[in-house]
Every structure is written in C-alpha cells, then in structure tokens.
Amino acid sequence: MDWFKLSLQLNKFPIKRAQNKLKEIQKIPEEEYAKYQQKRRNAILDYHIQHNEFYREFFNWDGFDNWEKVPIMKKSDLQQPLSERLSKTFNTRTAYIGKTSGSSGHPFIFAKNRFAHALSWAGFQDRYSWYDIDLNKSLQARFYGIPLDFFGNVQERLKDRISLRRRFNIFDLSEKKMEIFLERFKKSDFNYLNGYTSAILLFARFLKDKNIVLKDLCPSLKICIVTSERLFEKDKQLIEAAIGVPVINEYGASEVGLIAFEDLENHWIVNSEDLYIEILDKNDKILPYGEEGRVVITSMYNHAHPMIRYDIGDIGCLSTKSTLKKPILEKLIGRTNDIARLPDGKVVPGLTFYYVTKTIIEDNGNIKEFVIIQTKIDEFKIEYVSEKELSAEQKNKILEAVGTYVGKNLKIIFERRDLLKRSVSGKLKQFTSQIS
Structure with missing residues (x-):
C-alpha cells in the first residue's frame, strides 16, 4: 500500500x-x-x-x-x-x-x-x-x-x-x-x-x-x-x-x-x-x-x-x-535578523559568538547544548546544558576569544541550565538579540 x-x-x-x-x-x-x-x-x-x-x-x-x-x-x-x-x-x-x-x-x-x-x-x-x-x-x-x-x-x-x-x-x-x-x-x-x-x-x-x-x-x-x-x-x-x-x-x-x-x-x-x-x-x-x-x-x-x-x-x-x-x-x-549591535556601532553576525564559544566548548566535551542571547548593547548571556559547571579557566578562554573576534569591554554572563528553551515548534535558536 x-x-x-x-x-x-x-x-x-x-x-x-x-x-x-x-x-x-x-x-x-x-x-x-x-x-x-x-x-x-x-x-x-x-x-x-x-x-x-x-x-x-x-x-x-x-x-x-x-x-x-x-x-x-x-x-x-x-x-x-x-x-x-x-x-x-x-x-x-x-x-x-x-x-x-x-x-x-x-x-x-x-x-x-x-x-x-x-x-x-x-x-x-x-x-x-x-x-x-x-x-x-x-x-x-x-x-x-x-x-x-x-x-x-x-x-x-x-x-x-x-x-x-x-x-x-x-x-x-x-x-x-x-x-x-x-x-x-x-x-x-x-x-x-x-x-x-x-x-x-x-x-x-x-x-x-x-x-x-x-x-x-x-x-x-x-x-x-x-x-x-x-x-x-x-x-x-x-x-x-x-x-x-x-x-x-x-x-x-x-x-x-x-x-x-x-x-x-x-x-x-x-x-x-x-x-x-x-x-x-x-x-x-x-x-x-x-x-x-x-x-x-x-x-x-x-x-x-x-x-x-x-x-x-x-x-x-x-x-x-x-x-x-x-x-x-x-x-x-x-x-537577516541574527545580528549583534555593539556599543561602538559595530554590527556582527550573531554566529560569530557561536563560532568563538563552540570551538572552546567542544574541546571540553562536557557541554551538550548552548545558545547566546544579547540582553543589552554591551551584555551577552551564554545559556548552556552540561554535566558540570564551566571552570573559571574555560570561562576566561571564552572571554578572551570574544575580546579578540567580537569586541572589547563586553559583559558575558554564563548560565547553566537543565534544559534550553525551544520555540513552540521545537527549534533551538542559536543566537537571539533582545535589543531593537
């Protein structure tokens, strides 16, 4: 049939x-x-x-x-x-x-x-x-x-x-x-x-x-x-x-x-x-x-x-x-809407952050999933699911990479979660900007 x-x-x-x-x-x-x-x-x-x-x-x-x-x-x-x-x-x-x-x-x-x-x-x-x-x-x-x-x-x-x-x-x-x-x-x-x-x-x-x-x-x-x-x-x-x-x-x-x-x-x-x-x-x-x-x-x-x-x-x-x-x-x-706007007027693709953090996190093998959210013009939050918390050394490596590839003097907040929020359809949006 x-x-x-x-x-x-x-x-x-x-x-x-x-x-x-x-x-x-x-x-x-x-x-x-x-x-x-x-x-x-x-x-x-x-x-x-x-x-x-x-x-x-x-x-x-x-x-x-x-x-x-x-x-x-x-x-x-x-x-x-x-x-x-x-x-x-x-x-x-x-x-x-x-x-x-x-x-x-x-x-x-x-x-x-x-x-x-x-x-x-x-x-x-x-x-x-x-x-x-x-x-x-x-x-x-x-x-x-x-x-x-x-x-x-x-x-x-x-x-x-x-x-x-x-x-x-x-x-x-x-x-x-x-x-x-x-x-x-x-x-x-x-x-x-x-x-x-x-x-x-x-x-x-x-x-x-x-x-x-x-x-x-x-x-x-x-x-x-x-x-x-x-x-x-x-x-x-x-x-x-x-x-x-x-x-x-x-x-x-x-x-x-x-x-x-x-x-x-x-x-x-x-x-x-x-x-x-x-x-x-x-x-x-x-x-x-x-x-x-x-x-x-x-x-x-x-x-x-x-x-x-x-x-x-x-x-x-x-x-x-x-x-x-x-x-x-x-x-x-x-x-087209996946872009980050920085305090100095610079505009970068949101995936720039994703590439930076992904490379470092992959080396660890501990992180299962993560997303990046721009909460303010100079502030970004990395939400991640992992077996254990990121170490201070790992966080510093990410901060250094962000400073090198994205911009200086940006505040990065790390937030470990049990599950990441998906859309109603089930998609996981890798980068989101909450600023207009």
Missing part, C-alpha cells in the same frame, strides 16, 4: 498530476529553461494582479515591463488576516492552510492551492529517492516538536501514522528520554532520521558518550536528514560517526516548500522546478553568482496566495557553478 500517496489523495492533493508535472519540467533542456521560468513568473504575477486584491494594492500596479520592478514581499507584509490575502478564486475550504513556525519573529498564516502543495511534496519525493528513500514505504524516525493541545496532538499523530513517521518528541531531550529513544531504534526498522539539527545533534552526542553507533543497533538505517537549523561541518562529522549513516542537509520553509537539498556529491541543489530563487543586495538589486545576499523566493504555482519575490529572511550565496536549471546553494549564512 502506498500510504503517503493515499494520504495526499484523501486530502484532495493531486499528487499523481504533480509528479507528472515535475517530470515534464525536469525534461526541459537547459537552453530553454530561462524561457520556462520567465513564462511561469509572468503567469503567476498576472494571476495575482487579476485575482488578488491584496497583491494588486501591494504592487501598486501601473503596468509591468521589468521583473526587477516587482516589489519585495516581507513577512511583516503578510501579518494581516488571511481572508484579506487570499485570491478571490479560493477560500479556506478549497486551499491548503498552514502556519509558519515564527522562528524569524514574524509568524503568519499562509495558503497554497492544492496542486502547488502536491508539487512541493512531489519535489521532496524526488529528492529523497536519490538516497533510496520512498515516502510510501520507508519508515521515518521524526525528531520534531508536536502540538500539545489535544486536537492538534491527535491530528499530528494520525498524520504520522499514515505517513510512516514515528515521532520522537524533542521537547524533552533529557538523558532518560534518550534512553527510551534508543530502545525504540532497537525494536524498529527505521530507514532514516529526519528532524531539527540541534535535536539530532544532541542525540548523537548521547550516542557518542555511550560509545554506540546507532546503525549497529538499527541496521535498516540509510541516511539522516537535518533541517530548519544550521549544520556546522564538525557537527555533521559527529552525527555521521554516532549514527553511522550519511547526514543530508535539507533547506525548506512551510510557506514555499522545498528550497534546496544536498545531492550525492554534497552539492546543495536548489529547487528550480516550482520556485524561482534570487539573491539580492540591501538595495534589492540582483546579485551575480558567488555573492552573498538576501534569499528571495517566488512560488511559481501558488495561485491561492501570492509568494512573489518573497524575502524569506535568510542570507545565502549561489555558487558560480550554478545554472538556471541547476542552481547550487554554496552557503546559507543565517537569518
């Missing part, structure tokens, strides 16, 4: 038609791909100008002759009632309705027409097949959060059952809980893990401490897919060693679907079939391959809700080896 396909069909998502469309797009030769993308971009733009009053007003339509004149949509632009943003050809019963996680600080409800949603899933199926994973047959160990209200919880668990997913609730990642995780792997023929990077990394550290390679206990495992949070190279090596299978990087967002997926040659292949990806500078100018800028996405088949030149809030760079048909995401640097 093709359970995944059946679940989509029962919810009136035309997965077969979407799979056929995906194959049709993939057959378009490189030399004709620019024409295909231009046609789809113009078609989705025309559709929303004609059928979506919100977008017509947002665009301030007075004719169109240049794609670069199409305005950039930000998440804050979409924080108004969905009923005011839906195309007049759809309603909340005929469209798929979803909600973003809010990890960027700008959560909102969105809509997709059912074919567009099915096309997203066809893309996921296609990429997973690169690693011999079949969503209709392969059993997934799912490291995600789950709604805690009764109805949401039951609904999500039912979806998991139908979709061959077994949930590992990451709201409790204590050692006692991970012992239970381990027993589940011993008793089940899981084919792959899928989940938030931080949760899988913590489980991998638990395995390492126990001197266990997960694949030895669960030989059916093929790959581990991490998503939603940044994966560092050292962390990737640790996870691969502890789990015993390749770690694959996935980049997606609920409101647009699959954005990029790592191939067998370790290239992050961008989804160019139903999305159009641009990298823009701070003045909204399109940057050439090889330059870092804001990731802006157009969903070329979403007729229910405009996602046109949508600034997703990430900073990235496309490789100079990219082509229109096969763009390669060279790096994903982080979110």
Whole structure:
C-alpha cells in the first residue's frame, strides 16, 4: 500500500498530476529553461494582479515591463488576516492552510492551492529517492516538536501514522528520554532520521558518550536528514560517526516548500522546478553568482496566495557553478535578523559568538547544548546544558576569544541550565538579540 500517496489523495492533493508535472519540467533542456521560468513568473504575477486584491494594492500596479520592478514581499507584509490575502478564486475550504513556525519573529498564516502543495511534496519525493528513500514505504524516525493541545496532538499523530513517521518528541531531550529513544531504534526498522539539527545533534552526542553507533543497533538505517537549523561541518562529522549513516542537509520553509537539498556529491541543489530563487543586495538589486545576499523566493504555482519575490529572511550565496536549471546553494549564512549591535556601532553576525564559544566548548566535551542571547548593547548571556559547571579557566578562554573576534569591554554572563528553551515548534535558536 502506498500510504503517503493515499494520504495526499484523501486530502484532495493531486499528487499523481504533480509528479507528472515535475517530470515534464525536469525534461526541459537547459537552453530553454530561462524561457520556462520567465513564462511561469509572468503567469503567476498576472494571476495575482487579476485575482488578488491584496497583491494588486501591494504592487501598486501601473503596468509591468521589468521583473526587477516587482516589489519585495516581507513577512511583516503578510501579518494581516488571511481572508484579506487570499485570491478571490479560493477560500479556506478549497486551499491548503498552514502556519509558519515564527522562528524569524514574524509568524503568519499562509495558503497554497492544492496542486502547488502536491508539487512541493512531489519535489521532496524526488529528492529523497536519490538516497533510496520512498515516502510510501520507508519508515521515518521524526525528531520534531508536536502540538500539545489535544486536537492538534491527535491530528499530528494520525498524520504520522499514515505517513510512516514515528515521532520522537524533542521537547524533552533529557538523558532518560534518550534512553527510551534508543530502545525504540532497537525494536524498529527505521530507514532514516529526519528532524531539527540541534535535536539530532544532541542525540548523537548521547550516542557518542555511550560509545554506540546507532546503525549497529538499527541496521535498516540509510541516511539522516537535518533541517530548519544550521549544520556546522564538525557537527555533521559527529552525527555521521554516532549514527553511522550519511547526514543530508535539507533547506525548506512551510510557506514555499522545498528550497534546496544536498545531492550525492554534497552539492546543495536548489529547487528550480516550482520556485524561482534570487539573491539580492540591501538595495534589492540582483546579485551575480558567488555573492552573498538576501534569499528571495517566488512560488511559481501558488495561485491561492501570492509568494512573489518573497524575502524569506535568510542570507545565502549561489555558487558560480550554478545554472538556471541547476542552481547550487554554496552557503546559507543565517537569518537577516541574527545580528549583534555593539556599543561602538559595530554590527556582527550573531554566529560569530557561536563560532568563538563552540570551538572552546567542544574541546571540553562536557557541554551538550548552548545558545547566546544579547540582553543589552554591551551584555551577552551564554545559556548552556552540561554535566558540570564551566571552570573559571574555560570561562576566561571564552572571554578572551570574544575580546579578540567580537569586541572589547563586553559583559558575558554564563548560565547553566537543565534544559534550553525551544520555540513552540521545537527549534533551538542559536543566537537571539533582545535589543531593537
């Protein structure tokens, strides 16, 4: 029984038609791909100008002759009632309705027409097949959060059952809980893990401490897919060693679907079939391959809700080896709002702190997880989970590194915790600034 396909069909998502469309797009030769993308971009733009009053007003339509004149949509632009943003050809019963996680600080409800949603899933199926994973047959160990209200919880668990997913609730990642995780792997023929990077990394550290390679206990495992949070190279090596299978990087967002997926040659292949990806500078100018800028996405088949030149809030760079048909995401640097502002006016990426502290803490092996929070213009707090308190020597090393790589005269507060606070969805935000 093709359970995944059946679940989509029962919810009136035309997965077969979407799979056929995906194959049709993939057959378009490189030399004709620019024409295909231009046609789809113009078609989705025309559709929303004609059928979506919100977008017509947002665009301030007075004719169109240049794609670069199409305005950039930000998440804050979409924080108004969905009923005011839906195309007049759809309603909340005929469209798929979803909600973003809010990890960027700008959560909102969105809509997709059912074919567009099915096309997203066809893309996921296609990429997973690169690693011999079949969503209709392969059993997934799912490291995600789950709604805690009764109805949401039951609904999500039912979806998991139908979709061959077994949930590992990451709201409790204590050692006692991970012992239970381990027993589940011993008793089940899981084919792959899928989940938030931080949760899988913590489980991998638990395995390492126990001197266990997960694949030895669960030989059916093929790959581990991490998503939603940044994966560092050292962390990737640790996870691969502890789990015993390749770690694959996935980049997606609920409101647009699959954005990029790592191939067998370790290239992050961008989804160019139903999305159009641009990298823009701070003045909204399109940057050439090889330059870092804001990731802006157009969903070329979403007729229910405009996602046109949508600034997703990430900073990235496309490789100079990219082509229109096969763009390669060279790096994903982080979110545009993950920056620290210092007293001297200096602005630094929040991940600078993460790199500094991570290198020192890793040498110790005692720290399980940590996050960094900017509480004041000159004050930062490092919250960490560990078996024992950081020593004065270790704290001094971190202070020296911060002074060298970030800035002088900054106050660093260390706070040891039993658990770190995660978002409602279960994500662990590595750096947060509490100042405006």
